[in-house]
Amino acid sequence: MASVPGILTEWPWKPLGSLKYVILAPWIIHSTWLFVANDAKERDVSYFLLLGVVLWRIIHNQIWISLSRYRTAKGNGRILDRGLEFEQVDRENNWDDQILFNALLFYTGSRHLPGAQKLPLWRAHGVLLSIVLHAGPVEFLYYWFHRALHHHYLYSRYHSHHHSSIVTQPITSVIHPFAEHVVYSALFFIPILGTMLTRTLSVVSFTAYITYIDFMNNMGHCNFELIPNWLFSLFPPLKYFMYTPSYHSLHHTQFRTNYSLFMPIYDYIYETMDKSSDALYETSLKREEETPDVLHLTHLTTPESIYHLPLGFASLASRPHTSKWYLWLMWPVTLWSMILTWIYGRTFVVERQRFDNLRLQTWAIPKYNLQYYLQWQNEAINSLIEEAIIQAEEKGVKVLCLGLLNQGEELNRYGGLYVHRHPHLKIRVVDGSSLAVAITLNTIPKGTTQVLLRGNLTKVAYAVAFALCQKGIQVATLHHDEYLKLAKSLSGMESGLLLAKSYAHEVWLVGDGLSEEEQLRAPKGTLFVPFSQFPPKKIA
Structure with missing residues (x-):
């Protein structure tokens, strides 16, 4: 104006x-x-x-x-x-x-x-x-x-x-x-x-x-x-x-x-x-290509996610995980983009940010969520991630953070696979788990004395449970095998764990693997605090 x-x-x-x-x-x-x-x-x-x-x-x-x-x-x-x-x-x-x-x-x-x-x-x-x-x-x-x-x-x-x-x-x-x-x-x-x-x-x-x-x-x-x-x-x-x-x-x-x-x-x-x-x-x-200090390596999520990138539509980039009716009319473009990513198959720059003198870039792996759950795709995905790490090393990037499913335990042991293969890397490869734990802990309301842990037990889940036990907040789980895994991981802090018999908890820590049936059994007013890359879908 x-x-x-x-x-x-x-x-x-x-x-x-x-x-x-x-x-x-x-x-x-x-x-x-x-x-x-x-x-x-x-x-x-x-x-x-x-x-x-x-x-x-x-x-x-x-x-x-x-x-x-x-x-x-x-x-x-x-x-x-x-x-x-x-x-x-x-x-x-x-x-x-x-x-x-x-x-x-x-x-x-x-x-x-x-x-x-x-x-x-x-x-x-x-x-x-x-x-x-x-x-x-x-x-x-x-x-x-x-x-x-x-x-x-x-x-x-x-x-x-x-x-x-x-x-x-x-x-x-x-x-x-x-x-x-x-x-x-x-x-x-x-x-x-x-x-x-x-x-x-x-x-x-x-x-x-x-x-x-x-x-x-x-x-x-x-x-x-x-x-x-x-x-x-x-x-x-x-x-x-x-x-x-x-x-x-x-x-x-x-x-x-x-x-x-x-x-x-x-x-x-x-x-x-x-x-x-x-x-x-x-x-x-x-002017040559910019060398960032920090690089975030993410990936595509769904075929329509190309429109949600900053390279796509600004109106959609501000509303991730949402769909519009007109995207159905664009299925030829969506299909063409899928074919292009399959043929081209190279990591690409998505966006850049700058905070004072700290330069950041986001790169994306041309793979979709579904492909990360296919065992036969692991080698191809790991190859793309490894190439991106080596390229970032050559550019002089100081820190590379593996985003979303690029940090899977079964895929690459939270990035440890690449560090093992290249022990002389100067670039620091991180999975962002410390930041995820900090965000999760800060989301839990003050005064909370007990939480229910639901979803797959990941590196972040174990770290959150450990931090909560240290703070005196009791961590409850519904399944005996999960209780045993947590007790083994948190040796000496078993008093902070509880094998619950009901879903009656005001605060739930939720991750991948939480079913819709379990969500429906949560008491009215329950606060869901996600700790996974993709929060569970909200149901009516």
């Missing part, structure tokens, strides 16, 4: 929330009906294909989002080291509003503007005219409109909303108040209207121009440099006609330079180019 929001700041369909796409329904139904009802000669294929353009724009933007987050997590070519704030992620979650707005304009124009019906697939003159109109009027008018937006009156009411994001990501490019998008759409429609009026508009020129706008917008805000130096060496004048991500990044850090849209020529003409543009470009290109 701008510091002093002006009129037409909010999108008209904001009250609809996630149902906003319903405003396209009449157009989609109408275009589909005409395509099906009319014969081949009367069909307006270009009108029907507008839905494809809308879907392509959404997919194109999402590709850039995932690519940018992956590359900035790795670190090579990264421009700014700062991470994204949660507030920015939430603020930029409505990036599809501009696609929705443009779609309404596309559908309306396709039905009511002359020269917009029954477009041919290709017209060379229309492509050339689009290039000329963009390089001339669009770039020139945008430059001066952008400079006007930086006047304190317009900046405080509108453009400051966009500049709230110092560290940019691709979709930052379209995070503007509604009023700004009205002007931007008018500018970007100049080539489309020009080719329409001259009867040279085609499906290719229209789609290519819209894709060009999205591509350049996303690239300019991706926060990693990807334009190779040889391109400018081969054709030096190109620097006047194509900006780079580092070039536009300076506009978000310096504010009063590099105003151009995609072609820096007007910054050169009007002397508003930042003098450090070339230096930042060279520095960003030379």
